[in-house]
Amino acid sequence: MSESQEQFAIRVRDLVVGFGRQTVLDHLSLDVRRGEILGLVGASGGGKSVLMRTIIGLIPRQGGTIEVVGRPIGGRTEGAATTWGILFQQGALFSSLTVRQNIQFPLRENLVLSQELMDEIAIAKLEMVGLRAQDADKYPAELSGGMTKRVALARALALDPPILFLDEPTSGLDPIAAGDFDALIGTLQKTLGLTVFMVTHDLASLTTVCDRVAALADGKIVAIGPMRELLQSEHPWVRAYFHGKRSQMLQHEMR
Amino acid sequence: MNSEPLLLATSSGEELKLCPEGPWIAANVSMLETLSRSVGADVDQSRTVTLDMSGVSALDTLGAWVLEKLSRRASSSGQSAEFIGVADHFSGLMDEVRQVNRHTPAPTPAPNPVLVRLNDLGKSTVGAREDITIFLQMLGALFMAVIGVLRRPRSLRLTSLIYQLYRIGWQAIPIVVLITFLIGAIIAQQGFFHFRRFGAESYTVDMVGILVLRELGVLIVAIMVAGRSGSAYTAELGSMKMREEIDALSTMGLDPVHVLILPRVVALVIALPILAFIGSIAALYGGGLVAQFYGGMAPAIYIARLHEAISVAHFEVGILKAPFMALVIGVVACSEGLRVKGSAESLGRQTTTSVVKSIFLVIVLDGLFAIFFASIGM
Numbered sequence: 001m002s003e004s005q006e007q008f009a010i011r012v013r014d015l016v017v018g019f020g021r022q023t024v025l026d027h028l029s030l031d032v033r034r035g036e037i038l039g040l041v042g043a044s045g046g047g048k049s050v051l052m053r054t055i056i057g058l059i060p061r062q063g064g065t066i067e068v069v070g071r072p073i074g075g076r077t078e079g080a081a082t083t084w085g086i087l088f089q090q091g092a093l094f095s096s097l098t099v100r101q102n103i104q105f106p107l108r109e110n111l112v113l114s115q116e117l118m119d120e121i122a123i124a125k126l127e128m129v130g131l132r133a134q135d136a137d138k139y140p141a142e143l144s145g146g147m148t149k150r151v152a153l154a155r156a157l158a159l160d161p162p163i164l165f166l167d168e169p170t171s172g173l174d175p176i177a178a179g180d181f182d183a184l185i186g187t188l189q190k191t192l193g194l195t196v197f198m199v200t201h202d203l204a205s206l207t208t209v210c211d212r213v214a215a216l217a218d219g220k221i222v223a224i225g226p227m228r229e230l231l232q233s234e235h236p237w238v239r240a241y242f243h244g245k246r247s248q249m250l251q252h253e254m255r
Numbered sequence: 256m257n258s259e260p261l262l263l264a265t266s267s268g269e270e271l272k273l274c275p276e277g278p279w280i281a282a283n284v285s286m287l288e289t290l291s292r293s294v295g296a297d298v299d300q301s302r303t304v305t306l307d308m309s310g311v312s313a314l315d316t317l318g319a320w321v322l323e324k325l326s327r328r329a330s331s332s333g334q335s336a337e338f339i340g341v342a343d344h345f346s347g348l349m350d351e352v353r354q355v356n357r358h359t360p361a362p363t364p365a366p367n368p369v370l371v372r373l374n375d376l377g378k379s380t381v382g383a384r385e386d387i388t389i390f391l392q393m394l395g396a397l398f399m400a401v402i403g404v405l406r407r408p409r410s411l412r413l414t415s416l417i418y419q420l421y422r423i424g425w426q427a428i429p430i431v432v433l434i435t436f437l438i439g440a441i442i443a444q445q446g447f448f449h450f451r452r453f454g455a456e457s458y459t460v461d462m463v464g465i466l467v468l469r470e471l472g473v474l475i476v477a478i479m480v481a482g483r484s485g486s487a488y489t490a491e492l493g494s495m496k497m498r499e500e501i502d503a504l505s506t507m508g509l510d511p512v513h514v515l516i517l518p519r520v521v522a523l524v525i526a527l528p529i530l531a532f533i534g535s536i537a538a539l540y541g542g543g544l545v546a547q548f549y550g551g552m553a554p555a556i557y558i559a560r561l562h563e564a565i566s567v568a569h570f571e572v573g574i575l576k577a578p579f580m581a582l583v584i585g586v587v588a589c590s591e592g593l594r595v596k597g598s599a600e601s602l603g604r605q606t607t608t609s610v611v612k613s614i615f616l617v618i619v620l621d622g623l624f625a626i627f628f629a630s631i632g633m
Contacts, residue, residue, distance in 0.1 A: 096598070117320075
């Protein structure tokens, strides 16, 4: 393995993505280091989710290259479940399956293992994300917002993928639940040695769990680095984002 | 590092030393299961079990759990088990795995199959009563909405009504015409084929005319409308319910029955008789074509025979049933739509229920009308 493959979990070079005549991502380059939690911020409709969905292969790209753990990503998503886990914004749990079956789904589709072991792994994952074994037989419709996100996280982690994508993991959660979720992601990242790519607007998540933060504006990454560096950035959009009234208020609170 | 996982067992006296080696990860799960099963008996027989983790090159939750399970198997029967040589970067994961699966809830006992059947029977009995209640409630709500509209005619949603009429009436004409045309042709062909044996070919026209106008025209069209438009109503209202659009309407002080359901049901009640009429004509036309080309009966004779065979009463019997069938289809479709709960599965189930139930009720209603018209001599 070459050094770059060792060091970077995701490498994006000159990525161009557009819909019709509108260009959303314009020659964007981004490196995600192995074992870090990277937060991605950007304006609503500015292409954050598009970037994430392009990396995981849901949106076709018009130019550029994407490498995930040293392998270039083509159009197909075969074997994807073992490379990455994805937590969608609304959870995207399969509504006709129970919590247990949802978590077992990637196991069942990708591995050959006994039902007993599969049950144990499902419960183990459920407890790792802070739920109880009693919740295993509930259906997604019976879960609260926070529980749905936790179950979705357990499903994303079912195969212990090296990379975890999170799309606004704390949106729609109350501050306590959001704080718990951040802490959970931090703990799991350490225990399982994950690389986490997180799209978020939550300034608290950015400050507390993210190792680095990337700012996406005008289809490019305009600033990347630890939160401290981003706060010093001179880019007008980044300044507006972190030094607006709301952000100022939150940062004062946190000091 | 792509070697296979191994599990070396060395026992000295009552002490068992297990040395897992290689990648203990999910991709090798079937090998891991075999390995852990193969040492199971040894684990049970030994007094102390030591797991030397120094040879493990890769570990994930699944591998860690398989090893943890071995150690628990030992400690559950009173022996001692310990892990040694756990690498630093695995220790967090091993600690995590030690915590899990400690409180497995007692498995729920399998229910008595007889009781389950009885329970289902009871549920469906209660469910049938509930179905009737919901049907009557919707009928009542519609009645109230109609009274409201009669009091203030301007409150009728005319745009919505016209749009629904276009969708379920106008757009349904081609398929209704095609299918009833074919049905009419088939009946005529069967009539000629079988009646020819006893020389009663000319009575085929009587059969086609009476059958189509009294029964089949309206019944076939009603069943098609139930499948085509009833299901659409259920799915539409169901997805509106799922996305809280109906709640939003209510909180704005508007009655969903008035805004959404009344225009739909009224459109059905207007469109179904028209469609039934068009369908009957198409079926008679289909019968006529078969009479000419298969039965060798000139069109003028077909029309003359038809004139003798049928009366306005036959036509009235058929067309009078149509608005009632439309009402049943509309009420069932809309009330099933409002019963949709959160999930996509529920939407599918309710749509199926809606179509099955409205077709069933249409046929039952047809039977009741047959008895009614027979007893009043029509």
